[in-house]
Amino acid sequence: MNPRIAAAAEAFGTPAYVYDLDGLRARVAWLHRLFDGRLQVSYAVKANPNGAVLAALSGHVTTLDVSSIGEVERALRAGWSAADLTFSGPAKRDFELRRAVEVGVGELVCESVEELDALQALGRPVSVLLRVNPLRMPKGFGAKMSGASQFGIDEEAVDAVIDALREGRWPLLTLVGIHVYSGSNSLDPDAIAENFSIFADIYRHCAERWGRPLHRLILGSGFGIPYRDGVEPLDVEAVAERVRPVLDGILAHPLLAEASCTLEMGRWLVGPVGWFVVKVLRVKHSRGTDLAICDGGMNNHLAACGLMGMVVRRNYPMGKVRGADEPIGTYTLVGPLCTTIDTLAVKVELGALAPGDLVAVGSSGAYGLTSSPTAFISHPAPREVALEGGGHRDITEVG
Numbered sequence: 001m002n003p004r005i006a007a008a009a010e011a012f013g014t015p016a017y018v019y020d021l022d023g024l025r026a027r028v029a030w031l032h033r034l035f036d037g038r039l040q041v042s043y044a045v046k047a048n049p050n051g052a053v054l055a056a057l058s059g060h061v062t063t064l065d066v067s068s069i070g071e072v073e074r075a076l077r078a079g080w081s082a083a084d085l086t087f088s089g090p091a092k093r094d095f096e097l098r099r100a101v102e103v104g105v106g107e108l109v110c111e112s113v114e115e116l117d118a119l120q121a122l123g124r125p126v127s128v129l130l131r132v133n134p135l136r137m138p139k140g141f142g143a144k145m146s147g148a149s150q151f152g153i154d155e156e157a158v159d160a161v162i163d164a165l166r167e168g169r170w171p172l173l174t175l176v177g178i179h180v181y182s183g184s185n186s187l188d189p190d191a192i193a194e195n196f197s198i199f200a201d202i203y204r205h206c207a208e209r210w211g212r213p214l215h216r217l218i219l220g221s222g223f224g225i226p227y228r229d230g231v232e233p234l235d236v237e238a239v240a241e242r243v244r245p246v247l248d249g250i251l252a253h254p255l256l257a258e259a260s261c262t263l264e265m266g267r268w269l270v271g272p273v274g275w276f277v278v279k280v281l282r283v284k285h286s287r288g289t290d291l292a293i294c295d296g297g298m299n300n301h302l303a304a305c306g307l308m309g310m311v312v313r314r315n316y317p318m319g320k321v322r323g324a325d326e327p328i329g330t331y332t333l334v335g336p337l338c339t340t341i342d343t344l345a346v347k348v349e350l351g352a353l354a355p356g357d358l359v360a361v362g363s364s365g366a367y368g369l370t371s372s373p374t375a376f377i378s379h380p381a382p383r384e385v386a387l388e389g390g391g392h393r394d395i396t397e398v399g
């Protein structure tokens with residue numbers, strides 16, 4: 001286990017999330033190298049909205065994808081310019097649309113005809129992308145947003161929307177591009193490349209229907225990360241090899257030649273560079289099971305308890321932070337809540353645990369704190385700590 005994680009958690013107390021911000025930027029740089037300048041990167045704030053994470057990405061990713069006015073405000077506080085934000089999501093409220101337009105959010109990603117009507121009613125010029133819900137999607141994604149879905153305009157309905165835009169139904173809205181995000185958390189390079197080919201067909205079709213150039217094409221990445229030991233990370237080199245020709249094919253279309261292609265993603269960037277660290281409070285033997293009762297659990301990390309879209313509950317990768325690393329005990333790790341679903345790990349092999357020991361749960365940088373019921377049991381919010389430039393600092397925002 002990285003000794004810097006131990007030092008960070010010991011400096012500020014537990015439970016704590018620790019994020020390696022240098023590691024985060026290194027992952028962005030890796031993507032840029034692999035795609036050879038053909039792709040820009042956009043970070044989906046929902047994955048981890050901590051202001052230090054957003055600030056660390058400034059100058060490294062091109063845009064932030066936000067899904068609420070709260071995320072817009074966070075991005076602005078972190079030093080981002082409103083012009084560099086794209087606002088997606090199917091449930092934008094009228095006051096959020098109004099505020100987004102007032103502060104100058106760069107592009108609105110429209111997910112329905114009603115949203116186009118609501119934007120037009122604001123009475124100001126707005127640049128919009130249409131989010132398209134594809135008819136087809138390959139297997140191999142952990143989460144699927146296609147089918148009958150609240151996300152985007154159905155592919156079979158998009159021609160009518162483009163025609164209405166062209167005919168001036170929404171005169172204040174300028175169509176600048178197309179957004180597609182149909183699946184998330186894939187570890188299969190072939191599935192990702194096939195999905196991007198489907199996106200490419202949609203972009204070409206929409207451009208032809210529009211009859212004018214489109215400037216912005218957003219590809220919802222779907223890049224996944226391993227959530228348990230023994231699973232290989234996504235082979236991004238294999239992804240890049242398969243996707244480069246798809247991108248070249250998009251740019252070869254005369255109406256898309258000037259388009260910027262943007263990979264929109266959250267978990268692949270920030271997930272692997274985040275750890276959730278808990279302290280063991282008690283070790284208890286109950287009916288054949290060794291239980292380690294920890295100072296944080298489901299209230300801080302719902303996903304690691306298997307409660308966020310995991311079909312079969314499996315343990316996240318984890319390790320004892322200091323001391324014996326050899327697996328010499330089998331423990332069930334539970335948190336402080338009054339429910340047995342507050343279980344961070346079932347029968348995980350770890351170095352022998354005693355009160356005061358720390359355990360770090362990996363793959364926790366995305367959809368960790370932000371997706372957790374922190375109010376449950378009224379504990380203070382966990383610490384959030386950044387590792388950066390050889391040091392560490394407290395970046396806790398709430399509590």
Ligand SMILES: Cc1ncc(COP(=O)(O)O)c(C=O)c1O
Nearest residue numbers: 044047088181184185265266267
């Ligand atoms: C529109 C949109 N963009 C980006 C993301 C980020 O997905 P991921 O964190 O899996 O990369 C999501 C996830 O739900 C999304 O809905």
